[in-house]
Amino acid sequence: MAVYIEEIGKLVSDGLSELAESVESGKTPGNPVSETHFLSAWVTKSIKQQRYDHSVAKTLLAWQQQARSMGKNAQLKQQFVQICNTLTGLNPAEALTAAVTAAQIQALYQALTAAGWLVTTEFEVNRKVTHHTNGQASLVVCAKQYREAIAESGDVVKPLSLYLRGDAKAVIDTAYQHGLLLFKVTDYKSKVKYHGEYVVYPCNHGTHLPELPTQAAQ
Template sequence: MSSQASQASQASPTFAKAVYDLASIALNELEQAHLDGSVSRTPVNQTHYLNAWVTKAIKTQRFAHCVAAVLLVWQQQGRSLGKHAQLKQTFENIVRIYGSFLSEQGSLAKVYETQIDALFDQLAETGWSLITDSVIDRKMKRNSAGMDSLVICRQQYERAIHPEEKRLIRPLSCYIRGNVEQLISLALAENLLLFKVTDYKSKVKYHGEYIIYPSNNGPFLAQFPA
């Protein structure tokens, strides 16, 4: 095993670092297979290679345990969707997006209230309805008059922000109905990652739940723009 692969097989401090290492190694080894002539650069052959690569990574337990679940998802997608699983594109997105969040040491920067406020301001400017004064402790309905809407629990928000340092210290749920692709893009512009819990049913009727984690340190794969 290469030294790069050996490093990735060790337990990583964050899911972000582990999945970034995994995707980087997959793409590097695919490129090496192109260079040595064992795999052509056609989408079909690339797909076959990466599907087999994922299965081998699972069988050999090559990577950190925190990425085991997403490897199984990719394996199932490869088997059921074939070339439409788009694993190469997924790995490229992981390298590009997670790579922009990780430092050279593999750590993640803290998330501050100013970033969240800037996201909310951008949403308001593009016509979203922002409902930030609710207490969400049970199933409820919030009327946004047909507008794209974001709802957060006021109490959860207050607990999630450190009172002096003004940084995010607990996961913050955002209940979303509307143009999720736009939301993801605007969040990325503020150096925020969104993690989907559900895209429809949640505590707020007709809204999906997405979470912003402290330091963007979500335990599973973040949402990427289409």
């Protein structure tokens, strides 16, 4: 089966290319409403033709539902552009095949500490716990899970959970600056009370859409 993150990258690139061709040929007017209508029909056609690997089927169905329920406000083009920019800007030379490393994780810790976050990595998180921070932004990582996720080579070889309480967008942007994509499990309820859970995957190969950095919006 195809790797989700690579398949979704191909999908949005195809969609944007075919939209551009349709606009250039004059078949589709170059305005937001018409572009949204084109991509809505394109998504539905892709589902019917089973054009892409099954790994992205749920994402396509979600976009189809958005288009049906939100119409021109679905902003499919903006979503496609942001996903495309995120993936191509991550590591253009090696696409999505480069390993994620402990050095990148540690760099994220250091950046957040410098930004005033309380970074806690020395304890195990094997049950529901309460982490008191006195209102300070907080990142918690299970020490045992971290050890098991990092190979002797320093590569991340298993998914690693990051528990966040604070400005998640800031963490997503900071992680992206260090070559990391974060995949949301929950933005509030997790094993660490009042913290959301986000996951770093080996090679950034998550199984659903990552949280998209703000710098990739345009």
